[in-house]
Amino acid sequence: MSALRFAEGLLKAPASRLLSYLLLAVFAVLIVAPEWVAPQSPIAVDPGRALQPPSAAHWFGTDDVGRDLFARVVHATRITLGLVAGALLLSAILGGVLGLISGFAGGLLDQTLARLVDVILTFPPIIAGVVITGVLGPGADNLVLALAIVYLPLFFRIARSGAMAENARTYVEAARSLGFGEASILMRQVAPNVLPLILMQYVLLFPLALQIEAALGFLGLGVAPPTPDWGSILEQGKNFILVAWWISLWPGLFLLASSFSVMVLGRQVQERLGSG
Amino acid sequence: MAALVSSLIVFSLMRAVPGDIVGQMLGQTSDPTATEALRGFFGLDRPLYAQFTEWLIDVLRGDLGRSWYQGQAVTSLVSEAFLVTLQIAVLTLIVSTLIGVPLGVLAGIAEGSKIDGLIRAFNLIGLSAPVFWVGLMLLVGASALFSWSPPFTYSSPSENLSDNFEIIILPILSLGALQAAAYSHFVRECMVSELRRDYIRAALAKGLSPAVVYFKHALRNILVPLVTFMGLILIQILGGTVVIESLFSIPGLGRLILSGIQGRDYPVVQGALLFVVFVAITVNFLVDAAYGLIDPRLRK
Numbered sequence: 191m192s193a194l195r196f197a198e199g200l201l202k203a204p205a206s207r208l209l210s211y212l213l214l215a216v217f218a219v220l221i222v223a224p225e226w227v228a229p230q231s232p233i234a235v236d237p238g239r240a241l242q243p244p245s246a247a248h249w250f251g252t253d254d255v256g257r258d259l260f261a262r263v264v265h266a267t268r269i270t271l272g273l274v275a276g277a278l279l280l281s282a283i284l285g286g287v288l289g290l291i292s293g294f295a296g297g298l299l300d301q302t303l304a305r306l307v308d309v310i311l312t313f314p315p316i317i318a319g320v321v322i323t324g325v326l327g328p329g330a331d332n333l334v335l336a337l338a339i340v341y342l343p344l345f346f347r348i349a350r351s352g353a354m355a356e357n358a359r360t361y362v363e364a365a366r367s368l369g370f371g372e373a374s375i376l377m378r379q380v381a382p383n384v385l386p387l388i389l390m391q392y393v394l395l396f397p398l399a400l401q402i403e404a405a406l407g408f409l410g411l412g413v414a415p416p417t418p419d420w421g422s423i424l425e426q427g428k429n430f431i432l433v434a435w436w437i438s439l440w441p442g443l444f445l446l447a448s449s450f451s452v453m454v455l456g457r458q459v460q461e462r463l464g465s466g
Numbered sequence: 467m468a469a470l471v472s473s474l475i476v477f478s479l480m481r482a483v484p485g486d487i488v489g490q491m492l493g494q495t496s497d498p499t500a501t502e503a504l505r506g507f508f509g510l511d512r513p514l515y516a517q518f519t520e521w522l523i524d525v526l527r528g529d530l531g532r533s534w535y536q537g538q539a540v541t542s543l544v545s546e547a548f549l550v551t552l553q554i555a556v557l558t559l560i561v562s563t564l565i566g567v568p569l570g571v572l573a574g575i576a577e578g579s580k581i582d583g584l585i586r587a588f589n590l591i592g593l594s595a596p597v598f599w600v601g602l603m604l605l606v607g608a609s610a611l612f613s614w615s616p617p618f619t620y621s622s623p624s625e626n627l628s629d630n631f632e633i634i635i636l637p638i639l640s641l642g643a644l645q646a647a648a649y650s651h652f653v654r655e656c657m658v659s660e661l662r663r664d665y666i667r668a669a670l671a672k673g674l675s676p677a678v679v680y681f682k683h684a685l686r687n688i689l690v691p692l693v694t695f696m697g698l699i700l701i702q703i704l705g706g707t708v709v710i711e712s713l714f715s716i717p718g719l720g721r722l723i724l725s726g727i728q729g730r731d732y733p734v735v736q737g738a739l740l741f742v743v744f745v746a747i748t749v750n751f752l753v754d755a756a757y758g759l760i761d762p763r764l765r766k
Contacts, residue, residue: 206586206587206590312743312746312747313739313742313743313746314701314702314704314705314742314746315705316705316706316708316709317705317708317720317723317739317742320708320720320723320724320727321723321727321735321739324724324727324728325727397593397594401596401597404596404598404599405596405597405598405708405709408596408598408709408712408713409708409709409712409724424596424598424599424602427602428602428713431602431605431606432605432606432609432615435602435603435606438599438602438603438606439603439606441599442595442596442599442602442603445594445595445596445599446591446594446595446596446599447594449593449594449595449596450590450591450594453590453593453594454590
């Protein structure tokens with residue numbers, strides 16, 4: 191019965207939603223088993239077959255050192271999306287915890303933290319990202335750290351306002367009058383009620399963070415080659431754009447598709463949680 | 467205040483990490499005497515707070531210092547680069563407004579129709595596409611269709627207007643198309659919720675022509691969020707130019723920051739970032755000031 195209702199819901203869903211589910215399923219397969227989809231090595235170099243256009247042997251063509259682009263783009267899925275997911279998770283945990291404490295405690299601590307966090311927000315995200323990765327140097331670790339710092343204020347703000355709203359509600363007052371400690375009220379009562387807000391923020395920020403990750407990779411500030419990453423492949427393709435457009439086409443399309451599907455998912459989460 | 471704290475953070479961040487300009491100038495084979503002498507020359511041997519106060523006092527006097535590489539005054543480097551970026555940003559804003567707002571209004575009025583579906587598809591694709599990738603694809607398209615590609619040496623509009631146009635057209639198209647999508651998406655949402663309100667139904671019911679209702683009543687009511695959004699878009703465009711400038715070799719603010727960081731040219735990076743914060747604050751201020759002009763109820 192429930193399977194039937196699920197199928198019925200799918201049929202009624204708008205085309206963009208169906209497409210997004212389909213793409214998410216494809217990306218899930220590419221993340222779990224890239225070698226199953228693209229058995230060729232994403233890093234094996236073969237100068238003899240450099241800059242070949244798409245063909246039956248190399249579906250997406252080859253790059254300037256003869257690596258198979260289909261394998262590179264497919265294997266990059268896990269790396270690129272994993273980096274963004276990890277960075278945002280770090281950001282959500284740090285920003286969420288700080289925001290919860292700040293909003294719940296209020297007072298001077300709250301004022302100070304909120305001001306400090308606002309400083310990060312005065313820079314456009316890409317510029318903050320460029321400064322942090324530029325100063326720390328390229329590499330996956332620094333990229334994750336940079337993205338985490340750039341998006342921390344947005345998690346902080348939502349957790350803070352959530353905690354402030356919850357703090358004003360009667361159940362918190364009731365818990366206080368029953369003699370529960372502040373830490374226990376925050377952890378057991380307030381935090382679970384703020385969590386959905388943080389989750390929603392995570393899904394909504396994912397496509398934005400993905401764009402910044404790709405842009406930093408494109409500027410040469412991301413994952414070091416030969417590790418496959420969509421942004422880095424685009425950086426490499428930039429120099430051959432007029433002779434080998436296929437290097438740049440595919441990673442961009444994958445970025446577009448993943449951004450699109452997560453964005454549509456985010457809209458839906460937002461509608462479900464009823465705050466959109 | 468925010469500008470002060472952020473410049474302090476930028477200042478310490480740049481000095482906190484290993485590798486300074488002296489290391490880059492001398493490379494691996496540096497002898498300690500030369501290193502010391504050069505560090506002394508750039509003032510890097512002095513305590514951090516002393517370096518910062520000295521810089522801050524100069525900034526308040528309107529002096530951002532000199533580039534450690536080119537020896538030029540940072541103020542002139544930043545203002546030259548900013549003019550380049552500003553031209554692109556303003557033209558992009560105009561292009562995206564002219565495309566995005568009508569599309570959004572149209573989609574909002576025709577909610578649920580085929581046209582609405584098409585515009586929404588454009589919006590979603592535009593919101594998901596990386597701007598530099600769109601730039602790359604435009605390069606490929608222009609070269610395939612018109613066998614034309616932009617020159618990669620910059621000329622300013624005062625030097626040569628047509629050369630300047632050839633350089634900035636693709637950056638503006640790629641940035642503009644994406645921001646138009648963001649615009650159109652936002653305007654559509656505003657329009658849809660505005661058209662659901664009672665006064666619209668009443669106006670239509672009493673026989674006012676739909677054109678008057680849509681354009682005079684509904685559009686006027688969404689002007690305030692629209693202007694707020696315009697400020698956001700402008701800041702987004704300024705950020706987006708960082709990547710686009712690097713792709714099309716345009717000597718704007720983004721490229722200045724990028725090369726400054728890579729060369730550890732502290733005065734340039736500090737000056738340029740301070741300027742970015744200043745621009746962001748100014749844009750927000752202008753947006754606030756515009757509210758009063760649009761909506762008399764918001765005048766204090």
